[in-house]
Each structure stands twice: as structure tokens, then as C-alpha cells.
Amino acid sequence: MGYKEFRRRYERKTYDTDIIFSVKGKAFAGGLKNISIGGAYVVTLSVNQISKGDVVTLSIPYTSGKGNIKRRAKVIWVSGEGFAVEFL
Secondary structure, three states, rough: OOOOHHHHOOOEEEEEEEEEEOOOOOEEEEEEEOOOOOEEEEEEOOHHOOOOOEEEEEEEEEOOOOOOEEEEEEEEOOOOOOOEEEEE
């Protein structure tokens, strides 16, 4: 599924918060910029560590600030600033 089809399917909401994500056994910092039922977009200085098709685990804080949720996701595209994922 391409990004455009994915975007039309689920409305994304702005969710500007710092997150931790892991890929290939390593943890990195990033910023979650938007999220939907189906996926999210992450901005990170570590984008060079990410490839399309990678499976990542995102640790997303609740808006209340009390705890977080961990979601596994597949990277569907990578840009110079970040990457988009589809939740598994």
C-alpha cells in the first residue's frame, strides 16, 4: 500500500510529542508529528538508520503524560527528515 492510499484511508491528527523508537535492537529519539488509527509520521535526526520495510517499535506517551503505549509498525516510506509507518 502506498502512502497516498494510506493517507486517504485514515485521517491523521497532529500529535507533536517526543518519542523513543527502536529498530534492529537499537533505541533512538524522535518526534511524533501526526498519528492515525493506521500509522504515524516520525521526525528524527537518526533517519539514516531507517529503511523502508523495517519493523520499528514506537513508545508513544499518552496525552495525560501518565505512561505510554508501545506499537510495532512497518516503515512505509523514508524522507530526509523522518519516516512514516503503518501499525501492525
